[in-house]
Amino acid sequence: MIIVQDFEYFKPESIEEAVGLLSKYGDGGRVLAGGTDLVSLLADGAVQAEALVDIKGISALGDIAFENGVLTIGSLATFSDLIASDVVKSEFPLTWEMPLTVASVGIRNRATPVGNICSAVPCCDTGPILLVYDAEVLVTGPGGDRSVPIADWFVGPRQTVRGPGELVTGVRVTKPGKKHGGCFVKLRRYKGEDLAQASVSVLALEGNEYRISFGSVAPKPIRGTRIEALLNGYDLTDKLLKKAVDLVDGEISPITDIRATAEYRSHMCKVMLKRGLRAAVDRMNGGGPAYGTEVI
Amino acid sequence: MADLVAVSITVNGKLYEKAVEPRLLLSDFLRHELRLTGTHVGCEHGVCGACTILLDGKAVRSCLIFTIQATGQEILTIEGLADLVEGPAWHPLQEAFRETHGLQCGFCTPGFLMTLIPFLEENPDPTEEEIREALSGNLCRCTGYQNIVKAVRMAATALKEGAK
Ligand code: FES
Ligand code: FES
Numbered sequence: 001m002i003i004v005q006d007f008e009y010f011k012p013e014s015i016e017e018a019v020g021l022l023s024k025y026g027d028g029g030r031v032l033a034g035g036t037d038l039v040s041l042l043a044d045g046a047v048q049a050e051a052l053v054d055i056k057g058i059s060a061l062g063d064i065a066f067e068n069g070v071l072t073i074g075s076l077a078t079f080s081d082l083i084a085s086d087v088v089k090s091e092f093p094l095t096w097e098m099p100l101t102v103a104s105v106g107i108r109n110r111a112t113p114v115g116n117i118c119s120a121v122p123c124c125d126t127g128p129i130l131l132v133y134d135a136e137v138l139v140t141g142p143g144g145d146r147s148v149p150i151a152d153w154f155v156g157p158r159q160t161v162r163g164p165g166e167l168v169t170g171v172r173v174t175k176p177g178k179k180h181g182g183c184f185v186k187l188r189r190y191k192g193e194d195l196a197q198a199s200v201s202v203l204a205l206e207g208n209e210y211r212i213s214f215g216s217v218a219p220k221p222i223r224g225t226r227i228e229a230l231l232n233g234y235d236l237t238d239k240l241l242k243k244a245v246d247l248v249d250g251e252i253s254p255i256t257d258i259r260a261t262a263e264y265r266s267h268m269c270k271v272m273l274k275r276g277l278r279a280a281v282d283r284m285n286g287g288g289p290a291y292g293t294e295v296i
Numbered sequence: 297m298a299d300l301v302a303v304s305i306t307v308n309g310k311l312y313e314k315a316v317e318p319r320l321l322l323s324d325f326l327r328h329e330l331r332l333t334g335t336h337v338g339c340e341h342g343v344c345g346a347c348t349i350l351l352d353g354k355a356v357r358s359c360l361i362f363t364i365q366a367t368g369q370e371i372l373t374i375e376g377l378a379d380l381v382e383g384p385a386w387h388p389l390q391e392a393f394r395e396t397h398g399l400q401c402g403f404c405t406p407g408f409l410m411t412l413i414p415f416l417e418e419n420p421d422p423t424e425e426e427i428r429e430a431l432s433g434n435l436c437r438c439t440g441y442q443n444i445v446k447a448v449r450m451a452a453t454a455l456k457e458g459a460k
Contacts, residue, residue: 006298009301009364032362103433105415106342110357191429
């Protein structure tokens with residue numbers, strides 16, 4: 001199919017050059033990495049572009065690095081790269097478990113986690129994971145470098161705080177200082193090429209600390225702060241789980257769309273929260289289902 | 297019109313040097329410019345997997361890639377598959393699909409085969425669940441998948457024996 005709109009193509013070799021191009025073209029400049037989202041949007045005419053800035057020629061954007069307890073996922077790293085990374089698997093198991101559920105191999109070989117948080121669709125899987133790790137988004141722009149806490153990154157559907165001319169160079173994830181376990185629970189119609197109907201991410205840390213986030217059930221990925229406040233400091237008992245579940249509807253605001261009804265999303269979030277919490281705690285203690293085993 | 301961009305792409309071992317528009321999809325480049333129509337397009341939205349090719353050895357969807365992004369890289373399409381084995385024989389995957397009736401209309405088949413090449417290289421002895429997982433991004437409207445899974449098993453065995 002011929003794409004109706006016409007645009008220029010640039011492949012800068014440095015971050016500065018890319019930022020220069022993005023500043024010059026403003027809203028008409030689009031960053032191209034894997035392209036799995038952008039190409040469809042351009043084909044549909046949902047996005048208009050004057051210039052594509054292909055960042056794959058920028059070697060400084062790197063892939064995946066781990067140093068002093070900090071993981072940097074560069075803008076060019078793909079979901080397949082996350083799965084293939086031993087350090088991601090051993091040190092950031094939730095970041096390893098998530099991409100296993102993203103689309104299919106053919107997409108994962110191209111699509112990037114950084115692209116995922118830049119396109120910022122409410123059903124993205126990378127956002128919720130990064131939220132429970134309190135990750136930072138690394139941005140370079142005309143005004144220099146800045147890092148944005150992931151909690152401040154998303155504004156709404158397909159909207160982030162990325163400013164004009166800014167390029168996301170990667171995300172930084174710090175390994176939690178305590179023993180921990182996680183669980184990424186994703187509801188979809190079938191295992192394969194599908195987006196999340198809802199997702200729940202749980203990180204349980206030693207000393208009864210819990211971090212919880214939801215995807216696809218609000219205009220943007222969100223933390224379940226009230227549930228965390230209820231749970232923090234306590235062992236996970238059946239009674240406490242029931243109380244946690246009662247708080248779910250106060251945290252999320254699901255809609256009915258082609259993939260699921262609001263009622264179904266709400267109901268399933270409760271089931272997923274329970275199972276996710278249990279699995280995360282069990283994994284922290286060396287048991288539970290192996291990472292990558294789906295609990296729903 | 298945006299300026300044409302020079303690309304040099306190796307497809308099935310042959311180097312092509314062309315000037316293309318930035319908006320030209322790789323699937324269209326293969327089908328319309330090179331007339332390699334074995335790469336099929338179904339959804340053109342990255343969903344069905346029919347357009348799967350190997351780009352530098354990795355299975356990717358050619359409908360989600362601009363031709364210019366592939367410059368300097370190597371592509372394998374279904375037309376080049378049989379050349380991976382010596383002599384007049386088909387590739388064991390092609391043979392297995394024929395043998396087990398793993399295709400009916402055949403529209404999805406090139407995408408399935410291309411997805412399976414790297415999969416069987418990385419995973420020469422897959423379980424049924426692994427096979428189904430690997431193929432979860434390829435849609436087939438005809439077969440009900442049973443015979444496709446059978447074909448993969450048969451091909452895996454053949455490939456292992458061939459490697460001995
Ligand atoms: S045509 Fe490319 S995935 Fe369907
Ligand atoms: S054989 Fe017809 S779509 Fe698969």
